[in-house]
Amino acid sequence: MTTVAYQGxxxxxxxxxxxxxxxxxxxxxxxxxxxxLDAVTLGDADVAVIxxxxxxxxxxxxxxxxxxxxxxxxxxxxxLAIRFDLxxxxxxxxxxxxxxxxxxxxxxxxxxxxxxxxxxxxxxDDTAGAAREVAELGDPRHAALAPPAAARLYGxxxxxxxxxxxxxxxxxxxxxxxxxxxxxxGGEPTMTSLFFCVRNxxxxxxxxxxxxxxxxxxxxxxxxxxxxxxxxPSRFYVEIEGHxxxxxxxxxxxxxxxxxxxxxxxxxxxxHPHRLKGRAx
Numbered sequence: 001m002t003t004v005a006y007q008g009x010x011x012x013x014x015x016x017x018x019x020x021x022x023x024x025x026x027x028x029x030x031x032x033x034x035x036x037l038d039a040v041t042l043g044d045a046d047v048a049v050i051x052x053x054x055x056x057x058x059x060x061x062x063x064x065x066x067x068x069x070x071x072x073x074x075x076x077x078x079x080l081a082i083r084f085d086l087x088x089x090x091x092x093x094x095x096x097x098x099x100x101x102x103x104x105x106x107x108x109x110x111x112x113x114x115x116x117x118x119x120x121x122x123x124x125d126d127t128a129g130a131a132r133e134v135a136e137l138g139d140p141r142h143a144a145l146a147p148p149a150a151a152r153l154y155g156x157x158x159x160x161x162x163x164x165x166x167x168x169x170x171x172x173x174x175x176x177x178x179x180x181x182x183x184x185x186g187g188e189p190t191m192t193s194l195f196f197c198v199r200n201x202x203x204x205x206x207x208x209x210x211x212x213x214x215x216x217x218x219x220x221x222x223x224x225x226x227x228x229x230x231x232x233p234s235r236f237y238v239e240i241e242g243h244x245x246x247x248x249x250x251x252x253x254x255x256x257x258x259x260x261x262x263x264x265x266x267x268x269x270x271x272h273p274h275r276l277k278g279r280a281x
Contacts, residue, residue: 074267
């Protein structure tokens, strides 16, 4: 049986993804992203399911700092349509609500209903955790923004369904493992995630990325972040379409390595159907 670690509580979006990908797996809820990754590193879990970015809120804070240092490999991706319901204890009316609890990202993705209600907000560690807190309080003045599964799990009543600002709101998750499980280069759409740090020379970033353009490799994501204080060079997280064994990708990576002080492939994995659907549209 596969043990799946994730940040959050049962009923959260991460739990939903874990159940979709590993329906017979054993769930291991964790208090934070670092704890979920550590569970895999230490052998307490086989894989970790981690959100990396959201179509509305952007990248998930801290995750890209943790991925390169974890020593784990990305082996799959999953896109989840995000739905948030406003929920309270049974018998609560919309007008009784005075305070809404949720994760900071969920509050940021449901601004319209929060403005309409004029409520104060409280940040919880997790969306499902916010639902549990409201259930434990038993106070009709408190409500939670959480996935629909949380209302069923904690016995809450949905006051208003699907209150997310963007109906196309989507979060991308990745699955991490100690085993790289590199996807075979069989002609199927493949993604490769990597991390690099450029050498301290003039135009290094321009030259490092030039190989992708000249080789016709599509860069779907590039993000920079600073490690530590001072004038340390920026690090970059990149995702590309293609497999490292493809000649054009191999050439691009060769040029990247020439102008970089460090290059680390974090994983090669099948492209999720949502990505292909978006391209077709």
